[in-house]
Amino acid sequence: MSCSSSSSGSEDEDEGFDSYRKGGYHAVRVGDSFAGGLYIAQRKLGWGQFSTVWLAYDTRSSKYVALKIQKSAPQFSQAAAHEIEVLSAITEGDPANVKCVVRLVDHFKHAGPNGQHPCMVLEFLGDSLLQLIKYNRYKGLELNRVREICKCILTGLDYLHRELGLIHTDLKLENILLYSTINPTKDPTRSGMTPILARPEGNPNGGATINIIEKKLKQRARRAVARISERRASMGGFAAPPKPSRRLDGIDLRCKVVDFGSACWADKLLAEEIQTRQYRAPEVILQSGYSFPADIWSFACIAFELATGEMMFTPKSGQGFSEDEDHLALMMELLGKMPRKIATSGARSKDYFDRYGDLKRIRRLKYRPLDRFLVDKFNFSDTDALEFAKFLCPLLDFEPDRRPTAQQCLQHPWLNVENLTQDEVKSASSVEKMSVGMTNLQIKVGKR
Known part of the structure; x- marks a missing residue:
């Protein structure tokens, strides 16, 4: 879970209070001050594996910020030092704040009973795109809204890749945050919240554990209600046609890329997986080496999810095959057979493919091109499906070097459809229909 600067935090289990020990989290109470009184804790926003995040009031700028407080054990301190290095480069390279990437405001160390905690002060942002999808009841967003969000993400990726040489390595809905909250009352500035400047009277020393049983019961009740709603929603089978949603009217869809805890420089990769x-991306599964195109693959998965409300790939292990092999099979069913040279080029290729480039344990695939999938399952119009598939398919090329860069994606006609005349759109659609028709003839249809 990302909690870089999100207002939404985690809706799942809490972080576990046994983690508040030597080397672990720092217990924070409302009104606690940090950096010599510069930042005052207001409320908890969320938590992650390495840190908790609090809304804080910056007494110097009179603005609200997100205060990320890392666990104190040495490995977490090292991770924080790396993230601070990355965020510093990001912020210094974007003085005008136009690159759609989160900004680092400050960083310092805070001494507490559990050790020295690295702290990062980040700009306060709103809800994640996952929260937006949930708010929209897991329905696909109107395509013009998808375009708006995609432009922001690609602007951020272009900056990271081309100008800084950084690979994000963990792009997903949770790691893209809206500029502001969906619910205005949760935005401290828009709601006119009065900052807490001192610890409230009667706040006991055990502030981290106060009312924990009541809180857990409420969380479980909310989750149970949410599960029932989701089950009812899914009983209808296929999704209803995407319709313009009045729910999203008035919501600022500008967004920023966040969470650089696992980001790396392209010339200094940190992890294989x-x-x-x-x-x-397939090259990560096969361990055939990765770079910027891995982020582009993840971006395409995000764009699909925004437009449909569902993940593009949800692999599961089965009888005789692994989750990885199912993932590769799902990719090929939607995108066509993986070229043999790609299928056999990775350190782990022999685990999944034979020497002919066929999967070893999932033998019969049911191919369905992306545009038909969008029409058949999500009730897209033929034109919308063709145009969207034309944008996405090159981003999902099995050969990473053939995927367009973020800069090239930003120039694509689908993202700039308002600049095309109706005749140009119709012309593009007819050409694409011919092209997809030819592709379909080349694909064998079997049964999985």
């Missing part, structure tokens, strides 16, 4: 499972 990167990316959250559903957004993982």
